[in-house]
Amino acid sequence: MKRDKIIYYIATGVLSAIILFSASMYIFNHDAITVAFETLGYPTYLIYPYAAAKIVGIIVLWNTKYMILKEWAYSAFFFAIILAFFAHIMIGDGGQSGAILAFIALTVSYIFKRRIQG
Secondary structure, rough: OOHHHHHHHHHHHHHHHHHHHHHHHHOOHHHHHHHHHHHHHHHHHHHHHHHHHHHHHHHHHOOOOHHHHHHHHHHHHHHHHHHHHHHHHHHHOOOHHHHHHHHHHHHHHHHHHHHOOO
């Protein structure tokens, strides 16, 4: 059980770091993200709300009270990571490796969360 908790916390920490890095890029490197969104045809007014949603999702992942919200956060991150993977491929900036690492961390975190819960 202790090993499972350690793996869970490491995977969740890696996932959190990747998502927080992404959200910080949206906030602090807004011009580059705007160009990327415009290249993909996404509306640029979604950049700040999307960054805020990512931060809220991380808070929910680390909160132990609301298990249903945690499931929603995992599913939202799943779709965000899949879409980010294909967006990076379409742009051709090589950022898909970060999405792959985030997907692995998300999967490991979710599996070990389920093991810890019983």
